[in-house]
Amino acid sequence: MSTETIEKTEVKEEVSQPAEAMLSKRRRKILSDPLNEDNPITVQVLGICSALAITIKMEPTIVMSIAVVFVIVFSNLIISLIRNLVPGRVRIIVQLAVIATLVTLVSEILKAYYFDMYKVLGAFVGLIITNCIVMGRLEAFAMANKPYDSILDGLGSGFGYAWIILVVAFFRELFGSGSILNFKLAEIGLDFQTNGLMVDSIGAFMVLGILIWIQRTKTGYVEH
Amino acid sequence: MQRSNTYIIIFSVVLTIILGGMLSIASVGLKPLQDKQVELDTKKKILGAVTDISTIEDPNELLALYDQRVESIVVDFEGNIVETNAKGEPIVAEKISVQKNYRMKPEDRVYPVYKFKAEDGSIDAYVFPMWGNGLWDWISAYMAIDKDLNTVRGIAFDHKAETPGLGERITTEVIQSRYVGKEIFNDSGELESITMVKGENNTGLSIHEVDGMAGATMTAKGVNAMLDQYLGCYQPYIKKVKSEGNKVALTQ
Numbered sequence: 001m002s003t004e005t006i007e008k009t010e011v012k013e014e015v016s017q018p019a020e021a022m023l024s025k026r027r028r029k030i031l032s033d034p035l036n037e038d039n040p041i042t043v044q045v046l047g048i049c050s051a052l053a054i055t056i057k058m059e060p061t062i063v064m065s066i067a068v069v070f071v072i073v074f075s076n077l078i079i080s081l082i083r084n085l086v087p088g089r090v091r092i093i094v095q096l097a098v099i100a101t102l103v104t105l106v107s108e109i110l111k112a113y114y115f116d117m118y119k120v121l122g123a124f125v126g127l128i129i130t131n132c133i134v135m136g137r138l139e140a141f142a143m144a145n146k147p148y149d150s151i152l153d154g155l156g157s158g159f160g161y162a163w164i165i166l167v168v169a170f171f172r173e174l175f176g177s178g179s180i181l182n183f184k185l186a187e188i189g190l191d192f193q194t195n196g197l198m199v200d201s202i203g204a205f206m207v208l209g210i211l212i213w214i215q216r217t218k219t220g221y222v223e224h
Numbered sequence: 225m226q227r228s229n230t231y232i233i234i235f236s237v238v239l240t241i242i243l244g245g246m247l248s249i250a251s252v253g254l255k256p257l258q259d260k261q262v263e264l265d266t267k268k269k270i271l272g273a274v275t276d277i278s279t280i281e282d283p284n285e286l287l288a289l290y291d292q293r294v295e296s297i298v299v300d301f302e303g304n305i306v307e308t309n310a311k312g313e314p315i316v317a318e319k320i321s322v323q324k325n326y327r328m329k330p331e332d333r334v335y336p337v338y339k340f341k342a343e344d345g346s347i348d349a350y351v352f353p354m355w356g357n358g359l360w361d362w363i364s365a366y367m368a369i370d371k372d373l374n375t376v377r378g379i380a381f382d383h384k385a386e387t388p389g390l391g392e393r394i395t396t397e398v399i400q401s402r403y404v405g406k407e408i409f410n411d412s413g414e415l416e417s418i419t420m421v422k423g424e425n426n427t428g429l430s431i432h433e434v435d436g437m438a439g440a441t442m443t444a445k446g447v448n449a450m451l452d453q454y455l456g457c458y459q460p461y462i463k464k465v466k467s468e469g470n471k472v473a474l475t476q
Binding site for chain 2: 120
């Protein structure tokens with residue numbers, strides 16, 4: 001009897017021991033890696049389609065970023081929670097169903113509360129479903145990791161995506177429309193000829209290319 | 225790990241029920257809010273076409289202003305006022321789906337007309353809703369014509385999926401203000417409509433032309449076709465009001 005109880009407490013201790021700090025070194029790495037060294041857009045080259053489509057102005061880009069972060073974090077969390085229940089043979093469909101549900105929710109909420117934004121982004125919000133970053137993270141991370149880590153991973157990837165498209169949008173709006181966050185620079189005397197190329201998707205490719213160039217020069221990342 | 229087919233089927237069914245249930249609840253729960261947003265959006269566009277509403281922040285104030293200043297009627301292709309539909313039920317202009325009607329033959333449609341009244345109750349402007357095809361999907365407009373039934377007071381465009389930054393610009397103030405003051409009839413009283421020309425920064429535009437949008441020629445074509453078609457459809461009503469106005473003027 002007594003030995004059994006001792007064994008039990010020992011086991012309990014073993015289980016509770018690996019409770020690492022909320023932001024341990026490993027977890028900080030999960031969070032920060034996608035921001036720079038393993039950025040979903042510039043390094044993994046995922047989610048390019050939406051990075052081109054919605055970065056003409058900053059305002060819709062911000063809303064899109066929030067929507068994508070929301071969808072990545074929660075789909076990561078949900079998939080991570082049910083990862084041991086999901087049958088391997090239908091896992092992709094399950095992931096897709098979860099993502100599609102979250103995206104539809106975002107779209108419905110936007111329509112109910114931010115109708116003006118819904119009209120601008122309408123078609124693109126639905127396209128979050130096809131954003132490879134979301135599904136990529138589910139398949140590569142959430143299926144094999146605990147919920148809390150998955151949330152961190154989602155936040156990292158989401159913000160890694162967000163800051164890149166915000167930078168792209170900043171330059172595109174600046175040179176394409178001559179404004180920042182819909183504030184016309186001409187009003188404070190900065191009147192310059194805007195570049196129509198920047199309003200086109202080509203502008204996004206160029207800004208993105210320059211960003212990738214700068215980043216890879218700094219991190220020394222080479223594609224194999 | 226390999227799981228049995230039964231497990232997979234049960235798992236899929238349960239997942240579908242849960243996710244589907246969540247979506248249904250969200251959809252039903254948010255419907256009233258969404259409907260209100262759509263109604264507000266419609267009334268905002270009608271008012272926005274005739275008057276400056278940028279200072280009104282409160283949605284309820286906007287709706288009150290609408291109730292106070294806007295009177296709506298429905299007309300048919302001949303310009304006669306219609307009050308009931310084929311089944312004898314009363315028609316409400318705001319409830320008419322211009323989008324659905326667009327698919328019918330012009331002769332079979334009913335057309336809402338919104339009369340914007342001045343403070344003293346006299347008619348100040350007429351607002352005509354329109355529908356058409358842009359480059360990717362539908363486009364729509366509320367065109368406000370002054371009480372002379374010739375000069376454009378203002379126009380409010382909307383669209384579903386025109387290219388952001390290109391065709392999408394039809395919803396901006398910059399583009400819409402170009403229509404203000406233009407005329408839809410020529411000197412001999414024939415309908416001329418208003419044409420958006422190709423390219424930006426054109427000079428020497430006539431009273432029936434507006435400057436175009438660089439990179440959005442296809443959207444401009446859709447806009448032109450829409451204005452052409454719908455002004456044509458509203459023409460009988462416009463002519464009727466004009467001749468009635470003349471009669472009133474003569475008898476007075």
